[in-house]
Structure formats: structure tokens, C-alpha cells
Amino acid sequence: MKAPLSNTDTEPYATPSSVWRLRTDAWEYLGYAAKQLSSPSNSHAESKSGEKGLLIEVTRQLRVLEAVETYWAVPGKAHLLTLRARIEEGDYPAALSLIETVTRGFARFRHELDDSLAEADPDAEPLTQVVPAVADPRPRFEVLVIDDISETVREELIAEMASQRRESDAFTYQINVVPSLEDALIAVLLNPTIQACILRPGFGISARHRPGADLRKFLDGFVDPGISAVPPRERVLRLADMLKKLRPELNLYMVADVSIEELAGSANRRFTRLFRREESMELHLSLLRGVADRYKTPFFDAVQQHSRKPAAVFHALPVSRGGSVVNSRWIKDMGEFYGLNLLHAETSATSGGLDSLLDPRSTIRDAQVLAARAFGARRSYFVTNGTSTANKIVHQSILAPGDVVIADRNCHKSHHYALMLAGAQVAYVDAYPLNEFAFYGAVPLKTLKSILLDYRRAGRLDEVKMVTLTNCTFDGIVYDVERVMEECLAIKPDLVFLWDEAWFAFAGFHPIYRRRTAMAAAAALRANFEDPEYVARAKAQRAVLFDPETGEPADDSVWVENRLLPDPELARLRVYATQSTHKTLTALRQGSMIHVYDQDFSHLNEVTFNAAYMTHTSTSPNYQILASLDIGRRQAELEGYELVQRQAYLAQSVAQMVARNPLLKKYFRVLTTVDLIPEEFRETRRPMPLRDGIAAMDEAWRTDEFVMDPSRLTLHIGNTGVDGDTFKHKYLMDMYGVQVNKTSRNTVLFMTNIGTSRSAVAYLIDVLVKLAEHFDRERADMSPRALAARDSKIAELVASPPPLPDFSRFADSYRSCANTVDGDIRTAYFTTYRNNACDYIMPPELFARVRAGEEVVSAGFVTPYPPGFPILVPGQVFTMEILSFMAALDTREIHGFDPEVGFRIINQVPASVAGD
Numbered sequence: 001m002k003a004p005l006s007n008t009d010t011e012p013y014a015t016p017s018s019v020w021r022l023r024t025d026a027w028e029y030l031g032y033a034a035k036q037l038s039s040p041s042n043s044h045a046e047s048k049s050g051e052k053g054l055l056i057e058v059t060r061q062l063r064v065l066e067a068v069e070t071y072w073a074v075p076g077k078a079h080l081l082t083l084r085a086r087i088e089e090g091d092y093p094a095a096l097s098l099i100e101t102v103t104r105g106f107a108r109f110r111h112e113l114d115d116s117l118a119e120a121d122p123d124a125e126p127l128t129q130v131v132p133a134v135a136d137p138r139p140r141f142e143v144l145v146i147d148d149i150s151e152t153v154r155e156e157l158i159a160e161m162a163s164q165r166r167e168s169d170a171f172t173y174q175i176n177v178v179p180s181l182e183d184a185l186i187a188v189l190l191n192p193t194i195q196a197c198i199l200r201p202g203f204g205i206s207a208r209h210r211p212g213a214d215l216r217k218f219l220d221g222f223v224d225p226g227i228s229a230v231p232p233r234e235r236v237l238r239l240a241d242m243l244k245k246l247r248p249e250l251n252l253y254m255v256a257d258v259s260i261e262e263l264a265g266s267a268n269r270r271f272t273r274l275f276r277r278e279e280s281m282e283l284h285l286s287l288l289r290g291v292a293d294r295y296k297t298p299f300f301d302a303v304q305q306h307s308r309k310p311a312a313v314f315h316a317l318p319v320s321r322g323g324s325v326v327n328s329r330w331i332k333d334m335g336e337f338y339g340l341n342l343l344h345a346e347t348s349a350t351s352g353g354l355d356s357l358l359d360p361r362s363t364i365r366d367a368q369v370l371a372a373r374a375f376g377a378r379r380s381y382f383v384t385n386g387t388s389t390a391n392k393i394v395h396q397s398i399l400a401p402g403d404v405v406i407a408d409r410n411c412h413k414s415h416h417y418a419l420m421l422a423g424a425q426v427a428y429v430d431a432y433p434l435n436e437f438a439f440y441g442a443v444p445l446k447t448l449k450s451i452l453l454d455y456r457r458a459g460r461l462d463e464v465k466m467v468t469l470t471n472c473t474f475d476g477i478v479y480d481v482e483r484v485m486e487e488c489l490a491i492k493p494d495l496v497f498l499w500d501e502a503w504f505a506f507a508g509f510h511p512i513y514r515r516r517t518a519m520a521a522a523a524a525l526r527a528n529f530e531d532p533e534y535v536a537r538a539k540a541q542r543a544v545l546f547d548p549e550t551g552e553p554a555d556d557s558v559w560v561e562n563r564l565l566p567d568p569e570l571a572r573l574r575v576y577a578t579q580s581t582h583k584t585l586t587a588l589r590q591g592s593m594i595h596v597y598d599q600d601f602s603h604l605n606e607v608t609f610n611a612a613y614m615t616h617t618s619t620s621p622n623y624q625i626l627a628s629l630d631i632g633r634r635q636a637e638l639e640g641y642e643l644v645q646r647q648a649y650l651a652q653s654v655a656q657m658v659a660r661n662p663l664l665k666k667y668f669r670v671l672t673t674v675d676l677i678p679e680e681f682r683e684t685r686r687p688m689p690l691r692d693g694i695a696a697m698d699e700a701w702r703t704d705e706f707v708m709d710p711s712r713l714t715l716h717i718g719n720t721g722v723d724g725d726t727f728k729h730k731y732l733m734d735m736y737g738v739q740v741n742k743t744s745r746n747t748v749l750f751m752t753n754i755g756t757s758r759s760a761v762a763y764l765i766d767v768l769v770k771l772a773e774h775f776d777r778e779r780a781d782m783s784p785r786a787l788a789a790r791d792s793k794i795a796e797l798v799a800s801p802p803p804l805p806d807f808s809r810f811a812d813s814y815r816s817c818a819n820t821v822d823g824d825i826r827t828a829y830f831t832t833y834r835n836n837a838c839d840y841i842m843p844p845e846l847f848a849r850v851r852a853g854e855e856v857v858s859a860g861f862v863t864p865y866p867p868g869f870p871i872l873v874p875g876q877v878f879t880m881e882i883l884s885f886m887a888a889l890d891t892r893e894i895h896g897f898d899p900e901v902g903f904r905i906i907n908q909v910p911a912s913v914a915g916d
Contacts, residue, residue, distance in 0.1 A: 018649050019190045020642070021758075023068050026061045027102050033058045034087075034096035058087060067209050071187040073142045073174035075102050139295070141173045142193045143287055146239065147200035148179035164284035171291055181227070181239050182207035182219055188247050189215075189694070192642030195291050196251040197243055198283070199271075201232040214693030221698065240270040246511045249374070249637045251290030253283065294374075294637040298366035300627040302354055307344035320346045345623060357382065357621045358614060367630040374637045375508050376519035377577075377595035381613065382629050384621040386590040387502045388414035390578040392421065394498050394594060395468075396612035397605055398576075399424045403465040404822050406451055409807045410440040410869045411470050412500060416861060420829050420874065425463070425822040427451060431473075432678060433804040437716070438744040440804060440869075441676065442477045442706055443469060445484055446560055451821070452491045453556045458819040466496040471518065472504045474742055474868070475749060476712030477676060480705055482521035483563070485575065486528075490545075490564030493571040496598075498578070504709075505579035505593070506647075506754060509640030512694070512701050513709075518577035522597035529568035538565040574598045574605075584753055585640075586632040591625045643754035648711045650761045651752040652691050655713055657765050663772045671714040671747070673700075673707070681705040711752045718746040718797035720775050721790045725891060736767045742868070745891075746797040802888045805871065805881040811857045811906075814875035828875030831906055832859045842902035843887065850878050859904040862896035864889050872896070878903075 033054045062084055069080055079098065086095040145157065158175045165172065173195075178184055180203055188194055205228045211219060227238060240252050251272045273286050311321060318324035322343035325335045335343060347354060355364035364382065372380040383390045391414040399405065401423030407415060409428040419426050429447050431440040448467065455461045467488060472478040481499065488495055499518035507513035514520045528534045541564070545554050553559070575597040581587040598605060635643075655670040672687035682704045686692055689700040690710040701707050717727050724743030732738040732748070742749040750764065782790060810823025832838045838859045841849075849856055855877055862872040864886070871882060886897075897903060 019068060020192075020646060021649065022064065024106050026064050026068075027099060027106065029061050030058060030065075030083075031096065031099045031103050033061075034092050034099055037092040038096055055087075062087070068190070070209065071176070071178070071183075071191045072193070073176035074105075076174075136172055138170065138172050139291075140193075141171060141195035141291060142191065143173050143175050143196045143198060144184060144187050144191075144194050145175055145177045145198045145200065146179075146181070146184040146203045147177065148202050148204050149177065160280050161284060164281050169288055170295075171288055173287060173291075178203075179208060180204040180206055181235070181242075182211070182223065184239060185219060185222065185242060185246065186211060186215060188243060188250065192639065192645070194247075194250070195294075195638065196253065196272075196287050198253045198255055199236050199239060200255050200277075201236055203235075203239075214695050217693075217695035218698055221695065237270060244270065247641055248376070248514075249294065249509070249641070251287070253286060255283065291638070294370075295634060296370070297627075297630040297634050298363040298370070299355065300367075300630040300634075302363040303345045303623055303627045306347060306354055307341055317346055319343060342624065345627070347623065354623065357384070357626065358617060358619065364626065367626075367633070371593060371629070371633045372595070374633050375579075375593070375595050376514075376517070376523055377597055379596040379601065381594040381596075382626055383592040383594060383617070384590060384625040385592075385616075385618065387500070387578045387580040387592045388412070389616050390592045390594045391415050391498070391500060392418040393609070393612045393616050394576045394578060395419060395422050395424070395466075396615065397609035398466055398496050398498075401826070402463070402816075404455070404460070404463045404820075405466045405468060406448065406464065407468040408443050408470055410443075410473070411468060412502065413861065413863055413868075413870060415468055415500065416825070416870050416873055420825040423824075423826040424465075425816060426825055426873075427455075427464075427820065427822040428807040430806045432681075433806075434676060435803045436800045437671065437675075437714070437747050438801060438804065439475055439747075440473075441475075441678075442471075442473055442479055444681065445480075445487060445705060448484065448488060449491065449560050449564075450556070452488060453559055455820055456491065456553070457556070458817060460817060460820060461492055464492060464495065466498060468498045468500070470500045470502075471516070472501075472507075472709050474503060475676070475714060476503075476709035478504075478516050478701075478707050478709055480707075481516050481518055482524050483705070485521060485573075486525060486566060487564040489525075489566035489571045491559065493566055494574070496574040496576070498576045501577045502580040502592075503583055505581050506584040506636070506640065506644050509636050510644040510648075512698055513644065516701060516707070518575050519595050519597055522573050522575040525571075526573055529566075529571060529573075534565070535568050538567055541565050542567060572599050574600055581629055581632055586628065586635050586754070588622075588625045588628040590622075591629045591632070593629065640754070644711075647752040647754055647756055648690060648709075650756050650758065651711045651713050651750070652688065654750070654752075654761055654765060655688060656691065658715070658768065661769070663776070664768055667717070667719045667772045667775055668768060669716040669719075671716055676708060676714065677704070677706045713750040713752075715748045715750060716746060717748055719794055720771075721793040721797065723797065724748055731771055732767070736770075738764060738767055745801065802884045803881070805879065805885045808877050808879045808882060810875045811855060811877050813857075823875050825874050828857070828873075828906065829860075832874070832904070837906060838904055839907045840898070840901040840903065841905055843883065846878060846903060846905075847880075847883055850880055850883060857906045859906045860896050862886075862894065862903065864891050864897075865893040865895070870896075872903075875906075878905075 036054055037051065062080070066080055066084075069075065069077070079102075083095055083098045086092075086098065143161075149157070154177045157177065161175050176187070176194075178187055182205065184197065184203070186207060188197070207219075210216075222242065224238070227235060230238060236254060236256075240254075243250060243252060252270060253273055253275060254271050255275045255277055257277055272290050275283050275286075313320045313323055320343070322335055322340055325331055325343055326340070355362045357364055360368065368380050368382060371382070372378060381393075383393070391412065395405075395415070395418035399419075399422040402425060403422075404425045404427055405419055406427045406429055407419065408431060410431045416426075429443050429451055431443045433440055452461065452464065455464050467484075469479065469484070471481055485497055488497075497518070501507070501518060504517065507517050508519065515524070541562075544562075545559065545564075546552065547554070577595040577597075579593050579595065581593050582589050582591040596609075601609070658664045658668050658670050673682065673689070674685075674687045682700075684696075684700045684704055686696055686700065688710065689697040689707075697710070717724065720727065722731065723745055724747055727748055728740055728743045732740060740748055740750055752761070779787065779790070809821065811828075812818075814823045814825075814828050816822065816824065841856075846856060858872040858874060858876045858878065860872075860874055861870045863870045871886065872878070886894075
């Protein structure tokens with residue numbers, strides 16, 4: 001039998017992102033060792049030499065578990081003590097029985113263990129402590145009590161709360177007690193099964209065990225060093241704030257002997273409820289109610305209830321109740337494949353029984369309210385036809401014809417089409433290019449500030465309405481959202497922000513990711529604007545930015561080079577985020593959300609938002625998609641923290657394997673922060689911050705202008721001699737069934753998600769090894785001529801292609817001012833509707849005309865995949881850089897270009913309006 005790989009980390013809980021692996025691996029190693037030590041063959045003399053080594057490692061793994069399991073209620077301290085005693089006695093069969101009760105629980109619930117372990121009698125014979133044949137089907141969670149109490153009082157507290165349980169309870173839970181503030185913070189970081197915390201004023205400050213260096217550094221940066229001098233009452237409130245900052249979904253309760261009426265005013269925003277110590281039944285009911293509040297799914301429940309009701313269908317959906325399917329001779333397989341529940345849940349909004357998406361008044365409304373709470377928004381809206389539609393809704397609700405929008409040219413095509421439909425004047429800004437890998441990064445903050453200052457200098461700042469950016473990018477580059485909004489609002493205090501978070505819906509459920517989401521950043525800015533110290537600093541800075549006598553702004557260079565603070569009295573937070581929930585959380589395809597944190601929504605935008613929502617939302621939305629959004633929100637609130645941590649760690653484990661394996665290193669390289677974010681945008685220098693621990697990731701995400709999402713891996717494949725598109729289809733998908741979203745000419749993007757398992761990661765590594773072996777064999781069998789051709793292809797893929805082209809400019813005919821860059825996509829687009837307004841031109845002739853200095857104007861959107869954004873938009877002028885880049889592309893898919901007739905151009909350009 002092969003031994004599981006034992007953990008060699010010297011720190012028992014090195015990083016929260018990997019502790020779940022360390023914990024399960026430790027238990028599995030103990031199981032392996034106990035089986036070896038129990039084996040009859042172990043009595044032979046030749047086996048004795050190995051026994052000593054096994055016992056040394058068993059002792060070390062027990063030490064790891066005794067530190068880690070402190071922060072779990074199950075299996076509990078008594079179980080570990082009994083296990084250690086059995087091992088020290090040499091009773092290895094009994095030890096194995098104790099271990100298997102735990103590992104069987106892991107197999108069922110990942111790392112949630114059965115209630116029977118927590119309730120087992122530590123003095124009972126170990127062999128009787130087995131998992132029952134039928135485990136309790138109710139969802140289980142853990143409750144953390146923070147108080148420094150004796151072991152006797154601890155056992156009395158646990159027994160008292162256990163006595164409140166009823167068979168009718170919807171959930172079951174176990175109590176764990178930690179004595180200090182630091183222990184509480186470590187527990188909620190390490191143990192994702194904690195869903196509630198009970199704070200009692202008697203807790204201390206320092207952790208009972210010495211935290212590992214990574215956690216120690218994180219805690220030192222998170223905990224105010226002067227907190228030990230704070231009075232107990234204030235200390236409780238400070239701890240509550242820290243817990244909410246780490247995991248805002250947790251229910252917090254305060255239990256105290258003092259006059260809790262006096263605490264109510266200062267504590268109500270922090271705690272779900274306050275209790276006196278004797279109210280154990282009310283506390284028990286509140287714990288269940290708190291989790292039930294997150295567990296409820298109003299619309300999903302309504303759909304289930306509707307499907308169970310008898311009904312006679314006389315509306316417009318033949319598929320409803322399966323009517324056109326179950327009695328058919330020809331399509332019965334549809335019902336067999338999808339199941340009757342899907343068909344029974346189909347209905348029409350007009351038929352009654354379920355809420356209407358276009359005018360929600362009950363279950364859909366309630367589900368959207370819960371979504372807003374979960375994602376930190378003021379309002380949330382469900383969208384059933386993807387984030388492309390969500391983007392169009394937001395743009396149309398904010399923009400009127402002529403409004404100027406600053407947009408990342410590299411944003412998703414839906415933004416470009418939405419801006420055309422809205423009639424906005426678009427001022428494109430360019431992200432920094434990653435020419436070597438043939439894709440773009442993100443837009444530097446200095447670029448955004450500079451273009452706003454250009455409009456101020458031109459006297460047109462009042463026309464600038466919105467900034468549209470993608471966070472995070474497809475390739476995983478994440479903005480410092482709070483800083484971008486803060487500094488832009490210092491220049492234009494009523495600016496609206498649309499953050500396309502299509503690939504970032506999961507980020508709100510992890511404490512480090514969360515701070516770079518649109519909703520969390522808006523909330524942080526709102527808190528800053530109400531902070532007297534922040535207000536004073538902003539006021540002091542205004543005296544530097546404006547001449548005190550004339551009121552004129554200082555030179556633009558002062559505004560660009562300094563970190564700006566907006567005037568809290570003038571700044572308005574108008575922030576929108578669109579998310580493809582289905583891409584990174586659990587939802588059916590096209591399930592998306594719009595989140596709103598707009599202080600002026602009710603009096604400036606609600607009417608137009610509802611009209612835009614009506615414009616783009618189907619009157620026949622898919623109820624299954626809506627229900628999946630509801631239940632996906634439930635999962636995110638109850639286990640999102642655990643799942644997001646796991647997906648990031650799993651990606652890093654792949655990166656480390658590629659970096660360490662000699663064969664894999666010959667052909668593959670995972671691109672790091674150093675490769676994808678230029679040094680000028682980073683204060684930290686770590687290639688993979690999460691690899692170095694949560695403290696390192698926290699530092700980078702607090703300080704750097706751009707960071708990398710560690711759950712994404714951009715694999716450089718240039719040394720294989722195979723381009724990205726071929727590698728994706730021929731090798732990954734056709735040969736091994738590995739699915740990926742995106743490639744470039746020499747990279748493949750692998751994304752872990754909340755559904756990724758360790759087995760899937762192991763399979764991916766195995767596939768990469770097999771492919772590396774395949775390329776090795778190919779090279780060995782090649783003739784000199786074939787080998788030279790392969791090396792030539794490798795040189796081509798490793799070398800930089802023609803630079804990615806920046807946005808050129810709009811033709812003068814579509815610009816409203818000679819001193820600014822914005823253009824009118826809408827007019828250019830509809831120019832093409834006139835007879836004979838357009839023509840087609842093949843690349844050789846186009847090259848000649850552009851080289852001769854002629855202004856040739858694109859009539860449409862031209863979007864190659866990759867890189868997946870419009871290289872040309874209506875009204876844009878062709879340049880040699882654009883044509884050279886297009887000529888070098890080896891992609892098979894280019895929207896807006898027909899290889900048989902060429903590019904579509906405008907041949908009747910209207911008179912110039914620039915300078916009007």
C-alpha cells in the first residue's frame with residue numbers, strides 16, 4: 001500500500017487557504033499509519049525498523065492536528081486525546097477505528113464531520129464510536145463562543161446548549177469555545193463551517209498556540225496593537241467589527257451580565273441580537289433563525305411549490321407541466337433527459353402563482369433583497385440573458401445621447417454595442433499591453449486621471465458622465481477599485497462607475513478578494529466620507545490642489561502625481577457592478593446580476609433604470625435561471641468563503657507543480673504577477689503572493705495598483721511549438737476532455753472555480769505530464785528538417801509578435817471637439833444603413849491606401865478571438881499598426897471581417913464636426 005504524502009510544513013496551520021488540505025491529509029496519513037502498525041506482518045523483525053519511522057511521523061501529525069482541531073468543534077478535543085492514548089498504548093486497531101470515523105465523515109461532507117463524533121463518550125470503548133449507518137441529513141454548522149472560561153464551565157455551556165435541541169430543528173450545530181480575540185480571528189479564518197459567533201466580555205487577547213509566521217504577520221497587521229488597553233465593553237465591539245470585516249455573513253451575538261439595554265444602541269449594527277447569560281433557549285432559537293435567514297430561497301421555494309400543485313394549463317406554454325412531452329410518441333426522451341421537475345416548474349408570469357421579473361412584488365423581490373445583502377449592494381437585480389444584457393441595461397439607464405463615457409477599449413463587446421445604442425460619446429482609454437503574450441492588462445490610474453483632466457482643461461468635464469472598466473479582466477488582473485473611484489471623484493465628484501465584474505462574482509465572499517469588489521469599495525468610501533479625520537485630510541489637500549486666492553486648480557502634473565482625496569461634501573457614490581453569476585458561482589447559464597450602490601438612485605436613476613430593464617428583459621424570463629440565482633446566493637452566503645479559499649489554493653498547487661517538475665518546466669510556465677503586471681504598478685515584488693501565505697496576499701492586495709487573481713493560471717506554451725488555439729482543441733479537449741475558456745497565440749488560461757476538486761487538479765497535472773512526454777517523444781522521432789521546422793515555430797511563438805495596437809482615433813467627422821478624443825459610434829454605425837454608404841476592401845488595397853496617407857474609416861466592429869475585443873469600432877480610423885497586427889493574427893475567428901471580401905469601410909463620410 002502506498003503511503004499518502006504527509007505534510008512537511010513546519011507550521012501546523014501555515015495558511016488559511018491550505019489548512020483544509022493539511023487537516024484532511026493529516027487524518028488520512030494517520031489512517032495509513034494505523035493500518036500499517038495494525039498489520040500482522042508488522043511483528044516481524046524486518047518490519048520493526050519501519051515502525052519507529054511511522055511513529056515519529058504519527059507523533060508529528062498528531063501535533064499538527066492538536067493545533068488545528070482546536071478551532072473545530074468536531075471531532076473535538078476528547079476524540080483526539082483518546083486517539084493519542086490508544087496510539088501510546090500500542091492499541092492500533094482501536095486507533096484506526098477512531099481515525100476512520102473521521103475520514104468517513106470527510107468522504108461524505110468534504111471536511112464536515114458527523115455529529116456523533118462530537119457527542120461520543122470519550123471514556124467509551126473506541127470500537128463502539130462508529131458513524132451511524134444513516135447520518136443526520138440536516139445541514140450542520142459550528143458556533144464559536146469567545147470567552148476565557150474553565151474546562152468545567154466550557155462543558156456546562158456545551159451541555160446547556162445541546163439540551164435545547166429539538167428533532168424539529170431545521171439545522172444542527174456544535175459549540176466550540178476559544179479564549180481570546182486572536183483565537184477567534186484564527187478560527188473564523190481556518191474553519192469555514194463556523195456560521196455564528198457568541199461574544200462574551202471575558203476573553204483575552206493573545207492566541208493560546210503560537211500562530212505560524214504567516215498568520216502572525218496577518219494578525220499583526222489586522223489587530224490594533226493597543227487593543228489590550230481597551231475596556232472590555234469596547235473590546236467586544238472592536239472584535240465584532242474585525243469578525244464582520246473578515247466574514248460579514250456571520251451572525252454575531254453578544255451574551256453579557258451587564259445591563260444590555262445600555263449596549264443596544266452602540267451594538268445593534270454589529271450584532272444580530274444581545275442576550276443575558278440565562279437565555280439559552282432564546283439564544284438557541286436565534287442561532288437557528290440566523291442561519292435560516294441565509295438558507296431561505298424565496299423564489300426557488302416558490303418554484304418548487306408551484307411544480308407540486310395540480311393544475312390545468314390554458315396559457316401559451318405547451319411544455320408547461322410536461323403536457324406536450326410526456327404524452328408524445330416522438331419526444332419522450334426530452335422528459336427522460338431533463339426530468340419532470342423541470343417541466344412541471346415551467347409556467348407563465350401571467351398565469352399567476354409566481355412573481356413577475358418585470359414587476360416583482362413577492363418572491364422575486366424578496367430574492368433580490370437577499371442578493372443585495374449577500375453582495376453588499378443597496379439593490380440587486382436578476383438578469384436571465386447574461387451580463388451582456390446587464391451591461392446594456394446599466395448604460396442605457398445612465399446615458400443620454402451626447403454624454404461622454406470613458407471606457408476601456410479592451411472591455412467586453414457588449415459595452416461597445418451598448419454605448420452605440422445609447423448614443424454616447426465614447427472616449428477610449430488603453431490598457432497596458434502584454435505584447436509578448438498577445439493580450440492586454442488593465443488601464444493605469446494615471447491614464448484615467450489624465451483624460452479627466454484633459455476634459456477639464458477643454459471645458460467639457462461636465463459632459464463626462466461615466467467610467468466603464470472591467471474588474472477583474474478575463475486574464476485575472478484586478479484593479480484597486482477603491483483608489484480608482486476615490487481619485488477620479490476628486491476630479492469629478494458626480495462621476496458614475498460601471499464595473500464589469502463578469503468574472504468576479506465570487507470575490508465578495510473572501511476577506512482579501514472582497515476589498516477589491518465594486519460594492520465593498522463603495523461601502524469603504526462611504527465610511528471614509530463620514531470619518532472626521534478623512535474629511536480633515538481631504539480639506540487640507542484641497543488647499544494644495546486649488547489656488548486659495550483664485551480658486552483655480554493647480555497644474556495637472558500635481559493632480560496626476562499625487563494620491564487624490566475627494567471632497568466628502570461634494571462626492572456622490574454612484575456605483576454599478578454587473579456580474580455573470582453563472583461564470584463563477586452556482587447558477588444556470590446566462591444567470592447574471594446587477595448590483596447597485598448609488599446614493600442618487602431613487603431620485604436620479606430609478607425611473608430610467610426600470611425603463612432600460614424593461615427594454616432589455618424578456619417578458620418570458622426563464623424561471624429555472626431565476627431560481628438558480630436564488631439558490632446560488634444561498635450557497636455563496638453559507639459556504640462561499642470555504643469554496644473561494646479552496647479554488648485559489650488549488651490553482652496555486654498546479655502552479656507549484658509546474659514550477660517544480662523538471663519535465664513540465666521544459667514545455668510550460670505559469671505566468672506570474674511579475675510577468676503580467678509591470679513593476680511600476682506594484683509596490684510588492686512577490687511573483688505569487690498567495691503562495692507565500694495570506695499575509696503576503698493581503699499586503700499585495702492592500703498596496704499594489706493591480707494584482708492577480710490567484711485562482712487563474714495563464715500557462716505559457718510557446719516551447720511546445722503549438723499555438724494556443726490548436727493546443728486547446730487538439731490536445732486538451734480532443735485528447736483528454738480538458739475544457740478551457742481562453743487562449744492567446746502562446747498561452748492557455750486555466751481557471752479554478754468553486755466546483756473544482758483536488759481530483760480534477762490531479763487530472764490536469766497528469767494531462768500536462770502526458771503532453772510533455774508526448775512532445776518529448778515527438779522531438780526524439782523527428783527528422784532534422786522537421787526538428788528545424790518545430791524550432792522555428794517555437795521561436796515564433798516565444799518571440800513577440802507585432803505590438804498590440806492602441807486605439808487609433810475617431811475620424812474627425814465623428815468627433816465633437818478637436819481637443820478631446822471622444823467619438824460618436826452611433827452616428828458612424830447608422831451611417832452604414834444608407835444605400836451605397838459602405839464598401840468592402842481587401843487588405844492589400846487597404847494597406848496601400850493607408851500607407852499613402854488616406855483616412856480610411858471602419859464601418860463596423862472588428863473583433864478577433866483572441867484577444868476578444870474590438871480592434872476596430874464604427875467611425876475609427878485604420879492605421880498601419882492595426883493592419884500589421886491583423887495580418888499577423890493566426891486565429892480562425894474574426895467577427896466583422898470576411899476573408900472573401902475584406903473589411904467594411906465607410907465611403908461616404910459626412911462633413912467634419914470637430915471643433916464645433
